[in-house]
Amino acid sequence: MKLAILSRAPRSYSTQRLRTAALDRGHRVKVLNTLRFAIDLSSDEPDLLFRGKPLSDYDAVLPRIGNSISYFGTAVVRQFEQMDIYTPNTSGGIVNSRDKLRATQILSRHNIGMPATTFVRDRADVVAAIERVGGAPVVIKLLEGTQGIGVILAPETKVAEAIIETLQSTKQNVLIQRFVKESKGRDIRALVVGDRVVAAMRRTARGDEFRSNVHRGARVEAVQLSEAHERVAVRAAQIMGLRVAGVDMLEGDDGPLVIEVNSSPGLEGIEAATRLDVAGAIIDYIGNQVAFPQIDVRQRLSVSTGYGVAELVVQGDADLIGRKLGESGLRERDITVLTLHRGASVIPTPSDRRVLEAGDRLLCFGKLEEMRSMIPARKKRRARVKKLPKHPIHDG
Ligand SMILES: Nc1ncnc2c1ncn2[C@@H]1O[C@H](COP(=O)(O)OP(=O)(O)OP(=O)(O)O)[C@@H](O)[C@H]1O
Numbered sequence: 001m002k003l004a005i006l007s008r009a010p011r012s013y014s015t016q017r018l019r020t021a022a023l024d025r026g027h028r029v030k031v032l033n034t035l036r037f038a039i040d041l042s043s044d045e046p047d048l049l050f051r052g053k054p055l056s057d058y059d060a061v062l063p064r065i066g067n068s069i070s071y072f073g074t075a076v077v078r079q080f081e082q083m084d085i086y087t088p089n090t091s092g093g094i095v096n097s098r099d100k101l102r103a104t105q106i107l108s109r110h111n112i113g114m115p116a117t118t119f120v121r122d123r124a125d126v127v128a129a130i131e132r133v134g135g136a137p138v139v140i141k142l143l144e145g146t147q148g149i150g151v152i153l154a155p156e157t158k159v160a161e162a163i164i165e166t167l168q169s170t171k172q173n174v175l176i177q178r179f180v181k182e183s184k185g186r187d188i189r190a191l192v193v194g195d196r197v198v199a200a201m202r203r204t205a206r207g208d209e210f211r212s213n214v215h216r217g218a219r220v221e222a223v224q225l226s227e228a229h230e231r232v233a234v235r236a237a238q239i240m241g242l243r244v245a246g247v248d249m250l251e252g253d254d255g256p257l258v259i260e261v262n263s264s265p266g267l268e269g270i271e272a273a274t275r276l277d278v279a280g281a282i283i284d285y286i287g288n289q290v291a292f293p294q295i296d297v298r299q300r301l302s303v304s305t306g307y308g309v310a311e312l313v314v315q316g317d318a319d320l321i322g323r324k325l326g327e328s329g330l331r332e333r334d335i336t337v338l339t340l341h342r343g344a345s346v347i348p349t350p351s352d353r354r355v356l357e358a359g360d361r362l363l364c365f366g367k368l369e370e371m372r373s374m375i376p377a378r379k380k381r382r383a384r385v386k387k388l389p390k391h392p393i394h395d396g
């Protein structure tokens with residue numbers, strides 16, 4: 001394949017390793033400075049110029065977009081997507097992972113452990129927010145912080161309030177997060193490629209620092225992840241739309257707690273700690289997937305008027321329970337089942353012989369009118385029964 005690595009740091013360890021790994025495998029590879037692209041929307045088809053000249057043909061692109069150029073960088077990746085060039089990390093995935101609030105919002109419905117987090121704007125809501133995540137000591141985070149900058153541990157509610165007020169007065173948005181004491185000064189970085197963890201390390205902060213960022217002097221060591229950690233890391237990356245990702249997890253008493261999904265994970269620390277060929281694994285994965293450029297399913301499928309994607313649930317009143325999928329009548333109603341979710345497992349393109357069970361969730365493409373009656377009623381929001389420390393919360 002011919003691969004473009006988008007990077008502004010051609011000499012950095014990660015870029016060099018990726019480039020060499022590609023060459024070693026007989027691929028053609030170029031490192032292209034992300035900022036030298038021009039996105040061209042003047043002709044019939046989406047196009048890209050590089051250094052003012054038409055870009056030659058590429059089969060795949062590996063974006064390594066730094067935080068400081070997120071907007072332009074993700075626009076370039078989006079253009080590659082429009083041109084049907086494969087990228088393991090979508091522009092949407094990169095955008096989602098850049099902002100800690102956005103990432104937490106997206107992951108929160110998928111049963112992925114995360115430290116209790118809350119986001120408020122009005123001063124009047126700050127104290128209740130702190131209590132909601134368990135009270136002080138509490139972690140305060142700038143939405144777009146990196147390398148531990150903008151991650152603060154406030155020992156008391158009063159101090160937390162003052163910090164939040166100060167940050168907000170300078171127009172910075174902050175998250176309020178439970179301090180995961182049991183993981184103080186330690187976290188785990190899992191390097192996810194495709195649907196597996198290819199390497200993992202533990203980072204341990206120096207002294208009584210609670211942040212285990214390597215930039216703050218943390219030590220790193222290889223770790224063998226539990227199956228739970230691996231599963232969580234892979235799912236978090238997949239949900240974010242990233243096939244190459246560094247997933248950071250705290251080690252909570254009740255299992256892994258994801259704090260961050262990084263779309264351009266550095267390779268130096270993890271390759272040194274684990275002595276594994278992470279760069280090679282990334283290139284192998286891209287080589288394998290290059291035939292499958294990103295397709296925005298909703299965008300493409302909804303072009304057929306009256307058709308769309310919906311999730312149907314096999315419920316008591318429908319006469320689907322115990323029936324074979326082929327005899328369910330769905331096909332006749334112009335409904336195609338793409339996947340079947342049963343408990344924690346997913347069955348892709350289930351066969352006609354598959355017998356439906358109560359609670360099965362069918363992800364379908366089909367005629368919207370035919371599917372309407374089978375869409376479950378909206379879940380009533382559960383009454384909050386969580387024990388709240390000290391002040392009760394009235395959200396009337
Ligand atoms: N809720 C928490 N409880 C305990 N420790 C935490 C918590 N959140 C973060 N930490 C510690 O602080 C460190 C930095 O936090 P985080 O990874 O969220 O921000 P960052 O490193 O600045 O961002 P990025 O990883 O994008 O560079 C973590 O590696 C972890 O050691």
Ligand SMILES: [Mg+2]
Pocket residue numbers: 147148213248260
């Ligand atoms: Mg971090």
